[in-house]
Amino acid sequence: xxxxxxxxxxxxxxxxxxxxxxxxxxxxxxxxxxxxxxxxxxxxxxxxxxxxxxxxxxxxxxxxxxxxxxxxxxxxxxxxxxxxxxxxxxxxxxxxxxxxxxxxxxxxxxxxxxxxx
Amino acid sequence: xxxxxxxxxxxxxxxxxxxxxxxxxxxxxxxxxxxxxxxxxxxxxxxxxxxxxxxxxxxxxxxxxxxxxxxxxxxxxxxxxxxxxxxxxxxxxxxxxxxxxxxxxxxxxxxxxxxx
Numbered sequence: 001x002x003x004x005x006x007x008x009x010x011x012x013x014x015x016x017x018x019x020x021x022x023x024x025x026x027x028x029x030x031x032x033x034x035x036x037x038x039x040x041x042x043x044x045x046x047x048x049x050x051x052x053x054x055x056x057x058x059x060x061x062x063x064x065x066x067x068x069x070x071x072x073x074x075x076x077x078x079x080x081x082x083x084x085x086x087x088x089x090x091x092x093x094x095x096x097x098x099x100x101x102x103x104x105x106x107x108x109x110x111x112x113x114x115x116x117x
Numbered sequence: 118x119x120x121x122x123x124x125x126x127x128x129x130x131x132x133x134x135x136x137x138x139x140x141x142x143x144x145x146x147x148x149x150x151x152x153x154x155x156x157x158x159x160x161x162x163x164x165x166x167x168x169x170x171x172x173x174x175x176x177x178x179x180x181x182x183x184x185x186x187x188x189x190x191x192x193x194x195x196x197x198x199x200x201x202x203x204x205x206x207x208x209x210x211x212x213x214x215x216x217x218x219x220x221x222x223x224x225x226x227x228x229x230x231x232x233x
Contacts, residue, residue, distance in 0.1 A: 004160075033220060042121075042206050042223030043161070056218045091161070095219070106210075106221060108153075108161040 002026075004109035006092050012115045013082055020078045021112045025094030032075050033106060034067060035091040036060065043091055049075060050097075082116045089113050119144045123207045123224035130197055130231050138192040138227045140181075140207035148209040150174075150183055150190040151221070155204045164192075164205070197231045204228045 005024045013019050025032050030051055035043035046065070048056040051072035061067075064082075069075040079086055090113075093106040124139040142148065152164040152174070165174030170185035179194045190207060207224040 031219070035221075040225065042208070042225050043221070045220040045222070048218045048220055056220065093161075093221075105151075105163050105166065106219070107163075110160040 004092055004094055004107055006090075006109040006112050008112060009110060010113045010115075012117065014117050015084060016081055018078065018080045019082060019114065020076055021090055021114075023075045023077070023092030023094075023109060025074070025092070026107055028096065029094035029107075030072070030097045031095045031106075032069055033093045033095075034075070034077055035093065037089040037091055037111070038087075046077075046090075079114075082114075084116045087114055087116045119148070119209060119211050119222045121207050121209055121222055121224040123205075124227050126204075126226070127228040127230060130229070132199055132231055132233050133196045134231075136192070136194040136197045136201075136229070138205055138207075138229070140190045140192065140224060142188050142190065142207075142209050144188075144209055144211050146211045148211040149219075150181070151208045151210065152179070152181055152190070152192050153206045153208060153223075155206065155226070157203070161206070197229070199231045199233055202229055202231050 007022045032049040034046040037043040045058050047067050049069040064080045067077045089111045091111045092109045095106045121142045149168045151166045153161045154164045165176040167174040167183035173182045181190050181192045204226045206226045208221045210219045
């Protein structure tokens with residue numbers, strides 16, 4: 001088990017450019033989450049997939065953000081027309097489906113740090 | 118909506134001191150509660166969790182007890198080490214109807230520095 005991986009680890013871009021991040025969850029984990037963490041704050045939920053279906057999106061996810069999880073494996077998060085306020089750490093987490101409706105632990109990747117100039 | 122409030126930092130302690138980081142929550146359902154830790158330059162790691170009232174989560178000498186009556190989940194350790202220096206996040210997971218998401222709601226984090 002290699003854990004959750006994210007690429008790139010760092011991304012610097014100019015305002016107005018598009019960026020795409022990738023997350024590879026732990027194999028066989030059905031659930032995948034994206035969070036955003038700004039300096040001095042806790043992570044905030046962005047969106048959630050169960051297999052390939054995107055089942056929930058936060059109000060934080062504006063029209064410029066889109067996420068996909070083709071074939072229920074890796075996921076991508078794209079930000080179009082980046083703004084300086086998008087500068088943050090973008091975290092991905094995965095978890096298996098529990099039995100009997102129990103909560104399952106989310107395992108986090110190292111994150112992608114985005115800086116928009 | 119759900120929220121988590123945790124003790125403001127930073128907290129600086131001498132090695133072998135007793136640690137308490139307070140955490141309280143509000144939730145519409147019956148949440149599970151977590152402490153995550155973020156060491157410098159690393160990602161979030163689960164430290165401990167509790168899924169029902171009066172459960173005690175423990176790991177690496179850290180403990181926290183799920184107190185439903187006071188809606189609290191305070192983190193404690195009897196004797197901290199320099200290697201415990203990190204940012205600690207309290208979080209809850211509340212099953213949302215329909216989508217079945219277990220999204221985590223985090224506190225702002227408490228930075229702990231332990232000095233020799």
